[in-house]
Amino acid sequence: MKELSLSSPCFEEGGLIPIECTGYGADRSPELALSGLCKEAVTLALLMDDLDHPIPAYNHWVVWNIPPVILLPGGLPGGDPTGPLGRAVQGVGYGKNRYRGPKPPFHWSHRYRFRVFALDCRLKLHPTSRKKQLLKAIQGHVLQEATLTGHFR
Numbered sequence: 001m002k003e004l005s006l007s008s009p010c011f012e013e014g015g016l017i018p019i020e021c022t023g024y025g026a027d028r029s030p031e032l033a034l035s036g037l038c039k040e041a042v043t044l045a046l047l048m049d050d051l052d053h054p055i056p057a058y059n060h061w062v063v064w065n066i067p068p069v070i071l072l073p074g075g076l077p078g079g080d081p082t083g084p085l086g087r088a089v090q091g092v093g094y095g096k097n098r099y100r101g102p103k104p105p106f107h108w109s110h111r112y113r114f115r116v117f118a119l120d121c122r123l124k125l126h127p128t129s130r131k132k133q134l135l136k137a138i139q140g141h142v143l144q145e146a147t148l149t150g151h152f153r
Contacts, residue, residue: 001038001143001144002036002038002144003036003144003146004034004035004036004037004038004116004118004144004145004146005034005035005036005146006032006033006034006114006115006116006146006147006148007032007033007035007148008030008031008032008033008114008148008150009031009033010030010031010074011030011150013148013149014149014150014151015150015151016150016151016152016153017030017101017102017112017150017151017152018030021074021101021102022101022102022103022152023100023101023102023103024102024103024107025101027099027100027101028074028075028099028101029061029074029075029076029099029101030074030150031071031072031073031074032046032071032072032074032114032116032148033070033071033072034069034070034071034072034116034146035070036144036146037068037070037118037144038118038143038144040118040120040143041068041118041119041120041143041144042068042119042120042121042122043064043065043066043067043068043119043121043122043123044064044066044067044068044069044116044117044118044119045062045063045064045065045066045116045117045119045123045134045138046061046062046063046064046066046072046114046115046116046117047059047061047062047093047113047114047115047131047134048060048061048093048099048112048113048114048115049112049113049115049131050102050104050110050111050112051110051111051112051113051149052104052108052109052110052111053104053110057113058094059093059094059130059131060093060094060099060100060101060102060112061090061093061094061098061099061100062090062091062092062093062129062130062131062134063085063088063089063090063091064088064089064091064123064125064134064137065086065087065088065089065122065123066085066086066088067085067086067088068118069085072085076090076098076099077098078090078096078097078098078099079097079098089125089127090127091125091127091128091129091130091131091133091134092127092128092129092130093130093131097127102150102152104152107152107153108153109151109152109153110151110152110153111149111150111151111152112149112150112151112152113147113148113149114147114148114149114150115145115146115147116145116146116147117138117142117144117145118142118143118144118145119138119141119142119143120141120143121141123137123138124137125137
């Protein structure tokens with residue numbers, strides 16, 4: 001099976017996440033691109049975590065049942081996305097059912113990891129589900145996984 005890779009036209013691996021994609025800016029989700037997505041993928045799931053928060057891998061965004069697309073548009077609305085993401089569901093990350101961009105206190109430097117999973121199924125999770133429930137639900141269903149890490153400072 002091909003290797004899945006995740007990138008963004010907004011920032012490079014290890015690069016700075018643009019201010020408009022942070023809580024200090026417009027809090028707009030970045031555009032994300034996939035390459036090498038296998039044809040067996042039924043849906044995608046997505047997580048974004050703060051790797052430097054005192055709570056390890058503090059979750060900022062959780063989405064599942066994304067159609068197997070190669071481009072996730074930026075600026076996705078909160079709640080249940082429509083349009084290019086069809087019946088995708090945004091769970092609870094950082095206390096909200098939407099993207100919550102980087103906003104470390106005092107503008108401290110933090111790393112943020114986006115993780116995408118290609119899955120062989122649709123998930124039956126309630127919109128109040130969080131990262132922990134998503135990770136449990138995808139066990140045994142992950143066909144591919146890719147990460148992209150950005151930096152805020």
